[in-house]
Amino acid sequence: MSALSFSSPARSPRKPGTLLMSLLALCVLLLAACGGGSSTSSKKADTLWVAQLGDQYTDNFNPYAGGSGGPPHELIYESLLYTNYATGKMLPWLATSYKFSNDNKTLTFTIRDKVSWNDGQPFSANDVAFTLNLMHKYPxxxxxxxxxxxxxxxxxxxxxxxINFKTVFTPMIWYLGRLEMLPEHIWSSVGDPSKYIDSKAIGTGPFMVESFDPQVVTLNQNPHYWQAKPKFARVKYPVYKSNDTYLLNLINDKVDWGNIFAPNLDKNFVQRDPEHHRYWFAPNDTVMFYVNNLKSPFNQLAVRQAISDALDRAKMSTVAENGYEQVASPTALLLPNAKDYLLPEYANLTFKQDPQKAIQTLESAGYKKGKDGIFADAQGNRLAFKIDVPTNYSDRILLSQIASENLKAVGIDASINTLSPTDWYNNKQLGKYDMTIDSDQGGITPFYYFNRVLNSHRSAAIGQQSQSNFGRWQDPTTDRLLNQYATTSDPEVQKQAIQGLEKIFVEQLPTIPLLDAPTWFEYNTQHFTGWPDKSNPYATTYPPLLVILALEPR
Known part of the structure; x- marks a missing residue:
């Protein structure tokens, strides 16, 4: 059995050449299942069905056992603060408040009163200190x-x-706030927590385990939940082995909530029941070209600008991503989520394809076209390079092919270099590439994205492993702005730092933003109301807890 991870709605890898076969298979299944939606009358409105993609579950709800294959645990274990990516806010949860000391080296959480674990034992600050200290004992x-x-x-x-800090780093509040708390009276005797098989799942969340089956897990209400209980009794998580089976059950009203990529959703899903079948894809992470800033010619601003100006991002969105992924902002902010941080001067700034500008930029930098139509520098080095793409993302291969065509049209020879996911990742981490495609989300504010992508301390020399700054951007001004944010708890000072980083993205293109990839979210309003959507984006669907608590059965 292959390892599964159900901690977040993941992209479904789509291999080249399989998409047409998948669609044909789906058509056959749909023809065989005409009228399948009528069977939903047997489904009780007190049970929410949430589909998952994978082989089968293992009976392990351990939130810290990575790749365990366990079922979703986000409705069982809770954190001190709740991250709402739709609003960019951290909400009080198991903690009612937090405060930094004047020197920002001490952080104090006030823990909520009258909270119990689902076995009836009281939750307290001792459980919080136990959980965090357990991470010290077991890295x-x-x-x-x-x-x-x-x-x-x-x-x-x-x-x-x-909590006392060795050094000031106020962004740690988000990392600490989202950690799931563990009951000391259970976990203090389990030994190495990373190896603990957690079938009991004693948490503070609104649901607890009712039954386990490798193909479907059932949660029922936690009678000890500390706030208003959900308005329905159960959540069921069926797991499907293939995209086709998953989509068939979604289309034919067997599940209420889905979270996978599927082509032509309007035709294959919405139009089959326009009254109830919906989807909403909220921006979640930025897809970009990492250019290797430690290599020529990518260490030249003119080359990065020319590459960006040549790209037809609108075509990438409509052709490669079915229109589901919006064109990214030149600031690299996820909009509208991060609109409160946007510099007013960038309010209407968008990417526009401008091939002539790309050509003029290269000519001004001393490049000249050869007989083959490709630019070369004064030493005769052709402007030619490879774009690394993993083989298991057919959409990103297509996106990169569009980029290759765009670049060829302005005199840049960019060929596609498809690699196994392992080789692609290793090359990216070691800096053994020219230009590569990837995405990154960051965190609750734009700082976390900027810090991951731009911090020179998260970079490395070519041949050494980079933590997350895979483009190997190294710039003292960037580091100073990141440090400005990290060493204060003043929101206005932090906002100024983020806006300075926006300027660096717009003016210097340390990476080249392309599209904003969404959180995939399909839903059926036949049995429940209260779903978030574009007109009411009160929360994104990961983490799912706010949505669960807002849903009401019809």
């Missing part, structure tokens, strides 16, 4: 490397947690 579960920054965690009383 394998320190998924956010918090102990690179922390020096101690204590619980002076049942409602207070005090």
């Amino acid at each position: 394998a579960i320190d998924v956010s490397t918090i102990w690179s920054y922390l020096s101690s965690v204590t619980a002076p009383d049942a409602h207070t947690v005090v």
Whole structure:
């Protein structure tokens, strides 16, 4: 059995050459299942069905056992703060408040009163301190490397947690706030928590395990939940082995909630029941070309600008991504999510394909076209390079092919270099590429994206592993702005730093933003109301808890 991870709605890898076969198979299935939607009368409105894609589940809800193949656990285990990516806010959850000291080296959480674990035992600050200190004792579960920054965690009383820092790094609030809390009375005796098989799943969330089956997991309401309980009794997570089976069940009203990429959703899903079948794809991460800034010619601003100006991003969106992915902002902000950080001068700034401008930029930088129509520098080096793309993302191969055509039209020879996912990732991490395609989300504010992509401390020399700055951007001004944000808890000072980083993206193109990839979300309003959508984007569907608590059965 292959390892599964159901912690977030993931992209479905689509291999070249399989998409047509998949669609043909789906058509056959649809013809065989005409009228299948009528069977939904047997489904009770007190049960929400949420589809998952994979082989089968293992009976392990451990939130810190990466790749365990366990079922979703986000409705069982909760965090101190709740991240709402739609609003860019961290909401009080198991903690009612937090405060940094004047020197930003101490962080104090106030823990919510009258919260219980789903076995009836009280939740307290001791559980929080236990969870965080467990990550110190067992680094394998320190998924956010918090102990690179922390020096101690204590619980002076049942409602207070005090965290001391080795060095100031205020963005740690998001990393700490989203960690799922563990019950000390259970986990203190399990040994290595990364290896613990958690079939009991004792959490503080609104649901708890009712039954387990490798093909469907059922959760029922936690009778001890600390706030208003969900308005329905159960959540069922069926798992489907193929996209076709998944889509068939979605189309024929067997599930209420889906989270995969599927082509032609308007025709294959919405038009089969326009009253109830909906989808909403909220921007979630930025797809970009990483240029290798430590290599020529990508260390030249003129070349990066020419590449960007040559690209037809609108065609990439409509042809490669079915129109589901909006063209990215030149600021690299995810909009409209991060609109509060947008510099007013960039309010109407968009990418526009301009081949003539690309040619003029290269000519002004001293490049001249050869007889083959390809630009070369003064030393005769042709402007030719490869675009690395993983073989399991057919949409990104198509997107890169469009880019290759755009670049050829202005005198740049960019060929497609398809690689296995492993080779593609290794080349990206080691800097052994010319230009590569990837995406990155970041976190609750734009800082987390900028820090991952631009921080020189997260870069490395070619041949050495980069943490996340795969473009190997190294710039003192960028680092100063990132440090400005990280060493203050003043929101206005942090906003100024982010806006300075926007300028760097617009003016210097450390990477080349292309499209904003969404969180895939299909839903059926036949049995439940209260779903988020473009007109009411109160939350994104990952994490799912706010949506779960807002849904009402019809």
